[in-house]
Amino acid sequence: MQTFHDVACTVCGCVCDDLTLTFDGDRLTGDERACELARPWLYSLNEARPPVARLQGAEATLEKAIGEAATLLKGSRAPLIYGLSRSSTPGQRAAVSLADQIGAIIDTTASKGHGPSIMAIQEIGESTSTLGEVARRSDLVIFWGADPAQTHPRHFERYSIEPTSDLLPHGKEDRHVIVIDVHKTQTAAVADEVILVQEGRDFEMIAALRMLVRDPDCSPVVDCGVPLEQLRSLAKRMTECRYGAVFFGLGIASLHLGHLAVEALLELTADLNEKTRFIARRLRVSGDVSGADSVLCWQTGFPFGVDLSRGVPRFNPGEFTTEDLLERGEIDACLLVGSWNLPHLSKKALAFLQTLPLIVLDPPNALPPLVAPAVQFTTAVYGIHAPGTAYRMDEVPIPLRKLVDSPYPTDDDVLHAIAANLKGMADATA
Ligand code: SF4
Structure with a gap:
């Protein structure tokens, strides 16, 4: 048994950093100060053991899935990267870097929120x-x-x-x-x-x-x-x-x-x-949506809905925001860093998303995405399985610690691996 004090919770924008969690191996067995929203989410990690990677729903190796994700993005002329509000600073930085590399539009769940x-x-x-x-x-x-x-x-x-x-x-x-x-x-x-x-x-x-x-x-x-x-x-x-x-x-x-x-x-x-x-x-809803704003701002100058396809960042809500892009059918591949916000998209946007090559990165206890991904990764939870940083709703950065081991890579690891694979492809054809 191991007990950790002053653990930060990333389930909502309060990012309470006073929880006490007790683990038996990697299983949570006790908690103090976790609220009724946090407790079921934390305990659901005990049962959730999906494969590290899946291709068209079937278990695959991480290497194969990374290669397939890179191939899909390489074949795309108008990719979109969306989500990021339940990630952490390293994952958000990696997503912006990948968007810059492939000339994607990058947007966060703020476009459907604040x-x-x-x-x-x-x-x-x-x-x-x-x-x-x-x-x-x-x-x-x-x-x-x-x-x-x-x-x-x-x-x-x-x-x-x-x-x-x-x-x-x-x-x-x-x-x-x-x-x-x-x-x-x-x-x-x-x-x-x-x-x-x-x-x-x-x-x-x-x-x-x-x-x-x-x-x-x-x-x-x-x-x-x-x-x-x-x-x-x-x-x-x-x-x-x-x-x-x-x-x-x-x-x-x-x-x-x-x-x-x-x-x-x-x-x-x-x-x-x-x-x-x-x-x-x-009142920010999800645990690190303020972090997503902050990282996009310091990396691109803009907080959400940023188009990097022309080599310089362009910001225009309504033009480069996810629901609008999907409803107008203006993208041809999508990478979701967290699919939890999909139910907030319109039916029209979801129907178009269904037709696209889709890559999804989700934590182990995520609900199945509303649309079927071509490539799916299970990623470690920052603050439980990996260290990171979450920004509270008042933009105060709260450090997240690794508490227990996990078989899953972080979204930062997966995004960097996809970026390296794409670079390898580009170098091979140069
Ligand atoms: S869900 Fe929100 S209010 Fe509840 S413990 Fe976590 S951060 Fe605090």
Whole structure:
């Protein structure tokens, strides 16, 4: 038996780094502080033992599968590399390097998630902070279009509601928690106040708040389903708090023209900083989607949807983002680094993906991909089988340790091997 303390969990963007895990050989036998999302995922690694590599569903050697993957990519004129949000810095770097080598488009699951928020941040900027700062200082916490009780079960305990500090010695009692959403969510149960906004009217509500923050006596006429007196009271609370934090989710970002709603929210946050300290942060869903943004940014200059086919990076959401490319039928081969996000793609995109040569890299406990891959690799889990780095939702890098041995290579190993194989082919024909 071996027990490891301060283990980081990469199941969601909280990346809690205080878990205790006990292993008997490579089997997990005990845990402390893993939440209801993390526990089933961690224990499912005990039973999952798929082959290291498969060709058309049949077990194959790693070498043969790498050769086949390289051949498919060599024959492609418009390849796409997609996924990366449950990888780690080494795998993400290797994916960008391979995309550069073969002139691919590279995109992350952010294009189906907080892509609109990233576009808004590019336009407006962001009033930011670490989650540690929120835990210590924030006496007003707002969850807007997000339900962390379901998606980030330990967010309240570690970062936003329960922590005590010298500034907030009574934890939750010293904070006012507001949920703004279109219906009562699970998170509403822990809130002091719930504000129900009419579906699709967040932009109008934010515009009214901006007016009320600037002039508390004005009476904006807005149709957002929230009574004016409730808006006035919210604006007052926002301006009078010592440190406000708004965590926003896909309830805003995935609206029609969601980037404009997020832009308005970031502008409201900037307005509030003329009166107090206020921050706005995205609630990122998957464990290392912030890392994927960061690695793509430092390697290409852009966070997602990057075309490398012309030798220089080009960024254009809607043009170089996965669902749009698939729906328009503009790629001819696809390499997925993690297939867990496929159910979020449209039926039309999935139907076209089905027709393509597909290479998939997935951890051992992944569900079978929705479409049949030509080549499939099982890869080690960073933070359990291999060391790496995951970026928490506030972009703080958290080191991941190797805890137990695994027969599986990392996605970094597989991507580098494919790249080397392609180089070998190119050298042979030179
Ligand atoms: S809240 Fe997220 S990171 Fe923390 S233990 Fe649960 S799933 Fe893991």
